[in-house]
Amino acid sequence: MSALFVFPPFRLDVDNARLWLGDEELHLRPKAFAVLCYLIAQQGRLVSREELMHAVWPDIKISDVVLRGCLREVRQVLGDSVHTPQFIETVPRRGWRFISPLSMTRVHSRFEEQSQQEDNTPQVPRPHLSNSLVGREAELAQLQQYLEEAQGNERRVVFVTGEVGIGKTALLDAFLTQAASATDVSTARGQCVEQYGIGEPYLPVLEALGRLGRNSEMKQVIPLLRRHAPMWLLQLPELLETAESAQLRHSLQGAPQDRMLREMAAFVEALTTDRTLLLVLEDLHWSDVSTLSLIAYLARRREAARLLIVGTYRPAEVMRSHHSLRSIVQELTQSRHCREFALVGLSERAVSDYVKRRFPGKTLPVTLSETVYRYTEGNPLFIVNVVEYLMFQNSTAQRTGGEEIQQQLAQMQRSVPDTLRHLIEGQLERLSAEEQRLLEIGSVAGVEFSATIVAAGLEEDIITVEQRCATLARHQLFLETIGTPVDQERRSATRYRFAHSLYHKLVYERLSTARRRQLHLRIGGHKEQAYGERAAEVAAELAVHFEEGRDYPRAVRYLNLAATTAMQRQAPQEARAHLQHALTLLEAFPASAELNTQVREIQRALQQPLLALKNARAVQSKFQNIA
Incomplete structure (x- = not known):
């Protein structure tokens, strides 16, 4: 069984010395x-x-240069800064610290699976995974492992982290249902709520x-509270008679x-002498x-307890609010008194x-699931809302064919459903005005930007903008760092991208x-000025900017240049x-001799692709006839 460490978006297979980014294997010396x-x-x-x-x-003495070279190589592969x-x-x-949220799973080798199949030793029954949860089998197994450790009289504290909508609550719903099947486990659940000012x-x-x-099967709880935790019992008046509540209040006056x-x-510790307590506390960022x-x-308690x-919690909320x-x-974490693992998006x-x-018995387009996955990037909340949006937009979806559903999805991709809009807008409103303007400029620049x-869009100093971008990315607020290449002006400039395409879409749509x-x-x-003679490298992008800016002459010029570049890359369709598209834009121009000349030039250029x-097509037809 090999250990697989997951620190999104990477996976590290220690025993087989392999590092993965999605399906791509990365190489380190x-x-x-x-x-x-x-x-x-x-x-x-x-x-x-040291x-x-x-x-x-362990057996040789090396210089700092060698060590720092290895660290530099690791950072380059991870895209870290x-x-x-x-x-x-x-x-x-002083040294270095690995700071990313981390989870670990165990992966059986084929030899181990075969050995287990041949082993006739009776196995301890394990709870079945929830049928209502999709794609979280590994995470449920990890939580189950922690529960079994707690059942072995080892106290455990675990933090499950992830962005809005990643499925933390759904995972815990399934886990609590699973744990409830064990006769020696008591479950309790509490929810933090967003409050203004000092919370309760x-x-x-x-x-x-x-x-x-209030659980009728836990009759020992109130007697144990009365004996070991009377101050807590006093805070739960629904569990006490009025007379006892008054008596407790009087006896506990002046308590430290x-x-x-x-x-x-x-x-x-008294409750868990003969059973395990599973305590779930949600949304600890509030x-x-x-x-x-x-x-x-x-x-930190050293006494044994089941x-x-x-x-x-949401890391972005914690970082943002300090x-x-x-x-x-x-x-x-440093004292090894807790474990932490982050939820990532679902697989395709x-x-x-x-x-x-959601569409039982229906013949669906083969690309539907792929499109939903690409649009939502595996975020469970977004997936649910996308499907709900399809159902809402097409109330006859359950009675019509898959093609109708595909058409609704295509329409949805041009706008963000209101349910998601409210979620994301709430996050945006918590940012400062400067940070909101920064994201707006970034959304105009694209999903990725430098x-x-x-800084040019804001007309502000590059250092100030770099600091703001870095802060947002470090706090996992809308942006991610994707490297520090040399930009078009031959300067070192960090590049960023929106952590989710929906964030980019919604921020952009907020602009008037x-x-x-x-x-x-x-x-x-x-960009036109910065690239100068190399503008062909970004001609298509420049065409978009000038078309959206209603500078159609420059848009047409760069569409023409983009077509030239496409042909150089043997891409006649593009x-x-x-x-x-350039001809379409020219239709809006007032009639003139110059316009006629432009149209003829583009029509001549169009002959080549x-x-x-x-x-x-002729070559393809010839080969088909030969076949």
């Missing part, structure tokens, strides 16, 4: 691979230069305790401030500080399974027509499309 493996194994902990050298080169790290953080004069202390824990106390923590620890202190306190705490959860998770196969379930082009036109002209003019396409 053996020592660079060993450096990455060691840092991952120490996730969240600071690793000194420790790393001893671990990777020293200044805005997503994976490996440098702590000056211990709100999600009290909610969970209340549910546990840390008593709540000690009481809950005593209650948990949690009160007291709840987080309690989690940390319970995690306890599993599973908390969820929430104290960030420091607590870091401290618990999982998306296909979901679509088929800090240089954004006049503002959009102005920005396209500004960005197009900057060349034809560019030229035909048309002839190339005709010849290609």
Whole structure:
């Protein structure tokens, strides 16, 4: 069984020495691979230069140059940045730390699978995976493993992280249903809510305790609270008679401030002497500080307890609000008192399974699931909303053919459904005005853009813009860093992209027509000037900017240039499309001798791709006849 570490979007197969990005295998030299493996194994902990050298080169003495060369190679392969790290953080004069969320699964080799099949030893029954959840089998198995460790009297604290809509709640729904089938597991669940100002202390824990106390099968809960945690019981008046509540309040006057923590620890350890407690606390990015202190306190306790705490949070929210959860998770991770793994988007196969379930018995276009996957990038919430949108737009979808559904999907791709719009707009409104303007410029530049082009669009200093972009990317707010190549002006400029295409689409749609036109002209003019004689390299992009900016003469010029470039690359279909679009734009020009000349020139240029396409069809027909 080999260990597979997942730190999105990468997977690391330690035993087979392989690193994957999606379906693409990436290559590292053996020592660079060993450096990455060691840092991952120490996730969240600071690793000194001496420790790393001893671990990777135990028998020889090497120079700092060799070590730093390996680190540079790892960063290049991961697309990481020293200044805005997503994976490996440098702590000056102290060492390095692997900072990305990390999960681990076990993958059976073919030999192991065969051995297991031949082994007739009775196996301990395991709960069945939820039939209502698609594409989360590995994550459910990971949570089940943590639960089994807790059942073995080892307390566990686990954080499940992910962006809005990635499926954290759905995963926990399935996991709680699965865990409830075990006779020795008690489950309790609490929810943090977004509040303005100071939140209510211990709100999600009290909610969970209340549910546990009202469970008719958990008759020992109230007596144990009464004995070990009377202050907690006092906060749950629905579990007490009025007289007892008054008596408790009187007896607990003047209790020390840390008593709540000690009481809950005593209650948990008493409750879990003969059963396991699974406590789920959701949306901890909105949690009160007291709840987080309690989690940390319970995690650090050395006494044995059959306890599993599973908390969820959105990293972007935590980073953006400077929430104290960030420091607590870091401290618990460094001391190995918690585990953390991030949910990533569903696979294309999982998306296909979901679509088929929603349209049972229907013959669907073969490209439908692929289109949904490409449009949503595997985000479960977006997938659900896309399908709901199709159902809403076409109320007869259950009675019509798959072609109608495909047409509705094509229409949907031109606009963002309102349900998603509200979600994303809520996130946008939390950003500063400067950050919103930065994203607006970026959306006009494209899904991917350089800090240089954004600075030009904002007419601001490049250093200031770089800092803002880096901050958004580091906090996982709408942007991701994709490298630091030399830009068109021969300067080092970090490139960014929108973390999800829907983010790009919605930010762009927020712009007014006049503002959009102005920005396209500004960005197009900057790129035209920056590329100079090399403008052919971005001719198609410049044509879009000038068309959207209503500068049709320049748009036509660059469409013509884009067609020339396409023919140079033996792409006659694209060349034809560019030229035909140029003719369409010319139809809006006032009649003149100059216009007639332009039309004739483009029509002559159009003959070349048309002839190339005709010849290609003739050759294809000839080969078909021969066959």
